[in-house]
Amino acid sequence: MSSCFCSKSQETEKRGAVSEDQLVISDDSTHPANLICELCKVFYNNGWVTGTGGGISIREGSKIYIAPSGVQKERMVPDNMFVMDLESENYLRTPLTLKPSACTPLFLSAYKMRDAGACIHTHSQAAVMVTLLYDKVFEISSIEQIKAIPKVTEKGNLMYSDRLVIPIIENTEREEDLTDSLQQAIEEYPGTTAVLVRRHGIYVWGETVWKAKVYNEAIDYLLELALKMHQLGIPTVKQN
Amino acid sequence: MSSCFCSKSQETEKRGAVSEDQLVISDDSTHPANLICELCKVFYNNGWVTGTGGGISIREGSKIYIAPSGVQKERMVPDNMFVMDLESENYLRTPLTLKPSACTPLFLSAYKMRDAGACIHTHSQAAVMVTLLYDKVFEISSIEQIKAIPKVTEKGNLMYSDRLVIPIIENTEREEDLTDSLQQAIEEYPGTTAVLVRRHGIYVWGETVWKAKVYNEAIDYLLELALKMHQLGIPTVKQN
Amino acid sequence: MSSCFCSKSQETEKRGAVSEDQLVISDDSTHPANLICELCKVFYNNGWVTGTGGGISIREGSKIYIAPSGVQKERMVPDNMFVMDLESENYLRTPLTLKPSACTPLFLSAYKMRDAGACIHTHSQAAVMVTLLYDKVFEISSIEQIKAIPKVTEKGNLMYSDRLVIPIIENTEREEDLTDSLQQAIEEYPGTTAVLVRRHGIYVWGETVWKAKVYNEAIDYLLELALKMHQLGIPTVKQN
Amino acid sequence: MSSCFCSKSQETEKRGAVSEDQLVISDDSTHPANLICELCKVFYNNGWVTGTGGGISIREGSKIYIAPSGVQKERMVPDNMFVMDLESENYLRTPLTLKPSACTPLFLSAYKMRDAGACIHTHSQAAVMVTLLYDKVFEISSIEQIKAIPKVTEKGNLMYSDRLVIPIIENTEREEDLTDSLQQAIEEYPGTTAVLVRRHGIYVWGETVWKAKVYNEAIDYLLELALKMHQLGIPTVKQN
Numbered sequence: 001m002s003s004c005f006c007s008k009s010q011e012t013e014k015r016g017a018v019s020e021d022q023l024v025i026s027d028d029s030t031h032p033a034n035l036i037c038e039l040c041k042v043f044y045n046n047g048w049v050t051g052t053g054g055g056i057s058i059r060e061g062s063k064i065y066i067a068p069s070g071v072q073k074e075r076m077v078p079d080n081m082f083v084m085d086l087e088s089e090n091y092l093r094t095p096l097t098l099k100p101s102a103c104t105p106l107f108l109s110a111y112k113m114r115d116a117g118a119c120i121h122t123h124s125q126a127a128v129m130v131t132l133l134y135d136k137v138f139e140i141s142s143i144e145q146i147k148a149i150p151k152v153t154e155k156g157n158l159m160y161s162d163r164l165v166i167p168i169i170e171n172t173e174r175e176e177d178l179t180d181s182l183q184q185a186i187e188e189y190p191g192t193t194a195v196l197v198r199r200h201g202i203y204v205w206g207e208t209v210w211k212a213k214v215y216n217e218a219i220d221y222l223l224e225l226a227l228k229m230h231q232l233g234i235p236t237v238k239q240n
Numbered sequence: 241m242s243s244c245f246c247s248k249s250q251e252t253e254k255r256g257a258v259s260e261d262q263l264v265i266s267d268d269s270t271h272p273a274n275l276i277c278e279l280c281k282v283f284y285n286n287g288w289v290t291g292t293g294g295g296i297s298i299r300e301g302s303k304i305y306i307a308p309s310g311v312q313k314e315r316m317v318p319d320n321m322f323v324m325d326l327e328s329e330n331y332l333r334t335p336l337t338l339k340p341s342a343c344t345p346l347f348l349s350a351y352k353m354r355d356a357g358a359c360i361h362t363h364s365q366a367a368v369m370v371t372l373l374y375d376k377v378f379e380i381s382s383i384e385q386i387k388a389i390p391k392v393t394e395k396g397n398l399m400y401s402d403r404l405v406i407p408i409i410e411n412t413e414r415e416e417d418l419t420d421s422l423q424q425a426i427e428e429y430p431g432t433t434a435v436l437v438r439r440h441g442i443y444v445w446g447e448t449v450w451k452a453k454v455y456n457e458a459i460d461y462l463l464e465l466a467l468k469m470h471q472l473g474i475p476t477v478k479q480n
Numbered sequence: 481m482s483s484c485f486c487s488k489s490q491e492t493e494k495r496g497a498v499s500e501d502q503l504v505i506s507d508d509s510t511h512p513a514n515l516i517c518e519l520c521k522v523f524y525n526n527g528w529v530t531g532t533g534g535g536i537s538i539r540e541g542s543k544i545y546i547a548p549s550g551v552q553k554e555r556m557v558p559d560n561m562f563v564m565d566l567e568s569e570n571y572l573r574t575p576l577t578l579k580p581s582a583c584t585p586l587f588l589s590a591y592k593m594r595d596a597g598a599c600i601h602t603h604s605q606a607a608v609m610v611t612l613l614y615d616k617v618f619e620i621s622s623i624e625q626i627k628a629i630p631k632v633t634e635k636g637n638l639m640y641s642d643r644l645v646i647p648i649i650e651n652t653e654r655e656e657d658l659t660d661s662l663q664q665a666i667e668e669y670p671g672t673t674a675v676l677v678r679r680h681g682i683y684v685w686g687e688t689v690w691k692a693k694v695y696n697e698a699i700d701y702l703l704e705l706a707l708k709m710h711q712l713g714i715p716t717v718k719q720n
Numbered sequence: 721m722s723s724c725f726c727s728k729s730q731e732t733e734k735r736g737a738v739s740e741d742q743l744v745i746s747d748d749s750t751h752p753a754n755l756i757c758e759l760c761k762v763f764y765n766n767g768w769v770t771g772t773g774g775g776i777s778i779r780e781g782s783k784i785y786i787a788p789s790g791v792q793k794e795r796m797v798p799d800n801m802f803v804m805d806l807e808s809e810n811y812l813r814t815p816l817t818l819k820p821s822a823c824t825p826l827f828l829s830a831y832k833m834r835d836a837g838a839c840i841h842t843h844s845q846a847a848v849m850v851t852l853l854y855d856k857v858f859e860i861s862s863i864e865q866i867k868a869i870p871k872v873t874e875k876g877n878l879m880y881s882d883r884l885v886i887p888i889i890e891n892t893e894r895e896e897d898l899t900d901s902l903q904q905a906i907e908e909y910p911g912t913t914a915v916l917v918r919r920h921g922i923y924v925w926g927e928t929v930w931k932a933k934v935y936n937e938a939i940d941y942l943l944e945l946a947l948k949m950h951q952l953g954i955p956t957v958k959q960n
């Protein structure tokens with residue numbers, strides 16, 4: 001797999017048949033396949049997944065649901081979903097005409113290394129811009145919205161004056177290299193719930209899909225605010 | 241209570257039973273529980289209550305309705321509402337699985353000190369940014385939109401060339417300290433219908449929910465405009 | 481009348497009875513009372529009529545329909561509309577609990593001096609900001625969108641390289657003085673279909689409600705673009 | 721034809737009768753006439769086709785569907801559509817009261833020179849602004865979103881570190897001259913799927929309507945990002 005966009009040369013793995021519709025068709029609006037479609041529309045309207053960019057995955061027990069590559073996010077339907085068994089990494093369902101998301105190994109990293117319940121990847125312009133201004137990490141402190149972000153290494157959320165630190169990894173031509181550096185960042189920053197990718201975007205995960213969504217929203221708010229602070233020459237880490 | 245976000249360690253006070261559904265379930269779209277849900281969606285779409293931030297409360301006679309902590313604002317339903325008796329400060333209704341908003345003592349200040357009918361709290365980025373540029377108060381004059389803001393100490397609204405002054409209080413780690421300084425600001429600025437909180441957001445109240453909404457909207461417009469004026473080096477208080 | 485916002489001291493003129501409902505209640509979505517409500521929602525979502533600011537009026541033959549003062553634009557209903565006879569300036573319909581828009585004499589100027597079919601007034605932030613950067617007139621040339629603006633003094637629209645000139649009048653505490661200067665601007669600039677009001681907003685009119693809407697939209701686009709050009713030091717009137 | 725806006729002096733060519741309704745009336749939401757209306761609403765909400773500006777056309781086999789001139793994009797209905805035979809350039813359907821889009825010869829260029837399936841023209845402010853900052857071409861490299869853009873001259877999309885180059889042509893008073901320079905740009909830049917028009921906007925095409933939409937979205941994202949990078953003094957082509 002070579003990118004989060006549709007890779008033309010990529011062979012669709014056909015371990016699961018497209019007839020496994022019961023895995024994704026449900027009247028329950030909280031079914032992962034339905035939630036992915038709903039959230040993709042929200043993210044599209046925020047400008048985070050423009051032009052088929054970005055991705056989202058939800059885990060339910062040992063099954064992970066993944067939005068496909070190359071489909072317009074605001075037009076996603078449950079029938080488009082890939083379903084994978086987390087342990088074996090075999091596809092339980094593969095839509096015949098679609099290609100799996102190149103984000104899949106990155107989502108798997110969050111599931112396996114952090115026991116995440118969902119993982120969101122956006123091409124948010126605020127995320128891209130912040131990676132052009134910061135070097136190894138993005139840092140911000142003493143903004144109330146920081147309280148929405150979890151400490152991860154212990155229970156509870158960051159305090160108002162705590163410093164939020166999000167590592168920035170370098171983008172790569174080849175997806176495999178991005179997986180390696182994402183895993184390294186997750187190890188080096190045990191307290192982070194997100195990783196920025198330079199000139200690319202951001203990965204955010206959480207214990208549940210709703211927590212992942214809230215973390216992503218709060219982080220994007222902080223990235224936007226940081227850019228406005230930078231424009232006025234105000235440091236994002238408050239000096240005392 | 242430690243923040244407007246969900247405080248994990250906080251004990252939910254169970255003075256009222258969740259069976260008191262008749263307090264919040266109504267076909268009337270103007271019922272406070274319905275209005276709170278409707279307005280939360282509007283505020284979410286404005287980017288004012290991102291990531292479960294912010295809050296809103298409406299008073300109807302001696303009953304106050306308060307949106308809970310930690311619930312995504314755009315997904316709020318009437319069943320999520322807390323109801324409190326204003327005088328005794330006892331909860332008349334407490335949703336079992338939710339925590340009361342940490343904004344509650346701040347909302348109570350507006351109700352008790354100003355006889356407000358509703359109080360809105362947002363994490364508007366314009367509000368946060370303005371508190372990074374102004375010291376003790378935000379001031380603006382000679383903008384038509386100022387006419388939407390009430391004089392408070394006497395009948396009627398501000399005139400075009402009047403100076404709108406909104407006090408800025410310092411944010412605190414602990415909610416109790418914020419309540420004290422909010423009350424002090426309300427006393428020191430008898431003509432204000434809003435208080436800015438540094439690096440946090442804004443509290444706005446009004447005689448009715450619609451007035452509070454209009455004041456909040458008009459103030460946010462003025463805060464945004466002030467930031468644009470600042471960028472161009474134009475003072476927000478017109479010099480004659 | 482003292483402002484486009486609700487003037488508390490102002491006596492509602494009760495020349496028409498509120499029972500004249502047939503003037504505003506219609507199943508036809510193109511009825512002026514319905515169109516005003518629909519367009520107010522559009523303008524609200526554009527941030528042009530925040531906090532009850534701004535106004536709109538449509539003329540049908542000798543009857544003019546006017547949105548009331550002090551009502552939230554996105555919650556307007558046909559029953560809120562005032563109806564006036566253009567020639568006598570008598571109200572044909574006066575909603576009992578509402579106050580007529582203070583914009584009324586300004587709308588009348590566009591109807592009487594220019595035979596307009598509709599007049600739109602917004603508090604667009606782009607309009608306000610432009611009046612802080614330009615002196616007597618706003619000018620822009622050589623932008624394709626200019627072709628959406630009419631020549632007024634002759635048939636057809638401006639050409640690409642034509643110069644769009646919109647006069648700027650000073651805002652006033654008292655509405656009457658604004659009416660005078662608006663009329664003067666209309667006389668001095670026979671080719672204009674809009675007048676900017678310093679630190680206040682803009683008035684735009686057209687032969688029909690749709691033309692007024694398109695002109696207002698195109699002008700606001702040009703005002704926004706002019707602000708971006710200013711930020712980059714690019715003159716809005718192209719130098720050859 | 722003199723502009724993308726309604727040209728008053730232009731004779732409507734009545735080669736086809738308006739009774740040819742079967743060409744545009746369909747229950748199928750993917751019918752070109754329905755898709756044009758749907759996408760015009762999306763583009764309007766993005767601010768790309770404000771004030772009747774811009775245009776869109778879809779080809780189905782030898783028939784091309786074209787949105788008319790002078791109609792508000794968000795209020796377009798299938799009955800407004802022109803239908804033309806690509807080879808003969810004869811109109812198969814001409815709505816009686818409407819004028820054909822002045823973009824028609826430009827759309828035809830994309831169909832004939834590139835075998836496009838759809839062509840989108842917007843007055844995006846990001847497009848206009850970029851043409852004020854760049855000379856002969858707009859260039860950007862090493863941004864992940866570039867991967868959404870096709871190579872055109874060979875299969876597949878651009879790589880992350882590839883340089884996206886979009887030619888900029890000069891705007892003209894007369895439409896004919898724009899057609900000539902657009903065709904010249906298409907010839908000179910065989911790898912481009914878009915052409916910017918100075919002080920005017922952008923033309924984007926693709927093999928299908930969905931590809932054209934995705935390309936246009938991804939390019940606009942890159943144009944916006946380029947403007948933000950310029951503001952911070954960061955070159956859009958990454959230097960190694």
Ligand SMILES: [Zn+2]
Binds near residue numbers: 053123
């Ligand atoms: Zn990506």
Ligand SMILES: [Zn+2]
Binds near residue numbers: 144245293294362
């Ligand atoms: Zn708060």
Ligand SMILES: [Zn+2]
Binds near residue numbers: 384484485602603681
């Ligand atoms: Zn006004």
Ligand SMILES: [Zn+2]
Binds near residue numbers: 724725
């Ligand atoms: Zn055009």
